[in-house]
Amino acid sequence: MLAGKGVRSACLETETLSMKTEYILPNPEKENTFELVVLKVSSSFKKQHILEIAFQKLVSQECGFPISKCTLLFVNSKFLFEGKIQPEFFFVRKDVTEEVASKEKETKETSRSLYDLLSKKNLPPKYASRLCSHPRSCSYPEVCLAPKIPGDIFSLREGKEESGRLYKEGILNLKDISDTDSLTYRQKTQIKSVQTGTTHINQKVFSEFFNQIQYPIYFLDFESINPPIPVYLNSYPFQHVPFLFSLHIIREDLFQEPESFYYIDEGITDPRKGILEKLEEWILPGGTILCFNDKFEKRCLEESVTAFPEHKPWLKSIQDDFIDLAKPFWEYDYYHPDQKGSTSLKTILPVITGKSYKDLGIKSGQMANSEFLRVKTESLSASEKEEIQKNLIQYCKLDTYAMVLILRKIREWTQAL
Structure with a gap:
């Protein structure tokens, strides 16, 4: 179904999939097809947007809206505001049709796989995921990091990869790190301070x-x-x-x-x-x-x-x-x-x-x-x-x-x- 008048976004769903996007518009360049327009509050194109748009295209087409063009709108950071927003200059339009087409097969397979997973009565065992930018910003630490809830290992300065390696080795606290040869000066300073319980000051x-x-x-x-x-x-x-x-x-x-x-x-x-x-x-x-x-x-x-x-x-x-x-x-x-x-x-x-x-x-x-x-x-x-x-x-x-x-x-x- 397509959202009716007064609704700001286009919402579509099939028996298994649903999505929301900004606009699905008739494409005047190709009869009986549509243009998918996605707006991002960003000042640049980002590769992760492509998979999202590919999924929206998949759902749109399964709902009977053949998509012949995919457009990404993002903000023109060089637009000088002089009292009036001029949409034609405020937004940057990028045709991402080809990039989205290259992800169609992957998107379809991933969508089906995720639906099958969510349809099961019993979810698979929990495992540590490295998809977050950093475990400190993870929304689901009790899931990704279970059964071992870490101590302070992920507070290691600039230690995303190093913290992950130590976590896999079963080291959950900075005080338990014994080999620091490969670490940076700041990491060594932090670990020594935690292990000794003292403050480091370079008075000079x-x-x-x-x-x-x-x-x-x-x-x-x-x-x-x-x-x-x-x-x-x-x-x-x-x-x-x-x-x-x-x-x-x-x-x-x-x-x-x-x-x-x-x-x-x-x-x-x-x-x-x-x-x-x-x-x-x-x-x-x-x-x-x-x-x-x-x-x-x-x-x-x-x-x-x-x-x-x-x-x-x-x-x-x-x-x-x-x-x-x-x-x-x-x-x-x-x-x-x-x-x-x-x-x-x-x-x-x-x-x-x-x-x-x-x-x-x-x-x-x-x-x-x-x-x-x-x-x-x-x-x-x-x-x-x-x-x-x-x-x-x-x-x-x-x-x-x-x-x-x-x-x-x-x-x-x-x-x-």
Whole structure:
């Protein structure tokens, strides 16, 4: 059956198979046949889309819709939003008819095999699958990893293949690994830290790091949105557009209370304009701009001044002042057993300082992104908007204050040399 009017997707089913797709349209190029059109919220063609489209074609044809053309629609990341979405430029159309045809036999055999499997009264024994990108992101660990639920073996840094090999050998915990000769420096550091229960600190590296710091110190963090359909003029699909920043400033003494500033989109003008104006007022060349993974903040600033080029001279004047606080942690010059392989700010902060994000209304950048988009795109009450804004500011402020606390700890380590 084909979905009726008012339904946004075409839904078809046979006695054994069912599927949903975006469009099944008459193909004017070939009489009495149809074009299958699949839309993906992606900025590029991906090979895994072909099997999905091949299955949709299989079901369509079994339902009496002969498919002569298969088209994949994805988002044109170079589309500049100037106030109106023009579908003919916003989407990229790719004819994937030949690629889909090459998968027809495989798709038919796999579909029949899966249907036969699901029709059985007793499912086959469970076994470990390597189809997930990583077991930590597996939706069914109790199925794929049973009967052995692993300990911390899959927390091994960059250890997807190595963790899988060790798991097959029956090693479920990092503490039980004896042969580390083939492992990387970071993997060896992580394993040794877990096995000894001690924190690894390369004080020499942190001393060199701290010696780069010049006052005043500007601790900077952005929150951004990157929707597929742009919200702001002169922005692109999936472009990270900052809507909020937090800035802590320490001018002379690291252990003095920092000055705190922030700016958040007030819903009237493009936030990039206000952000650039405030940052140019508050950040002067010659100090240190400290970020955690500074590539993100640099990119936000570079793309923002493209939209507001009057701020290019200021950005050029501070470009050499950035220092990335994440680098020594990413290199495992510091490692605590409780990090479990992670080097994110939200992991580093509690193991070094005991502080955490657990009591905040917003606890991650992804959550900040989605909550701000709700404010911009949904009908919310004034109190709801106020609560979200308060939570966003608190979250962003902790990101920069966390860097203050971490840098103070680094200073303590260097003084111990």
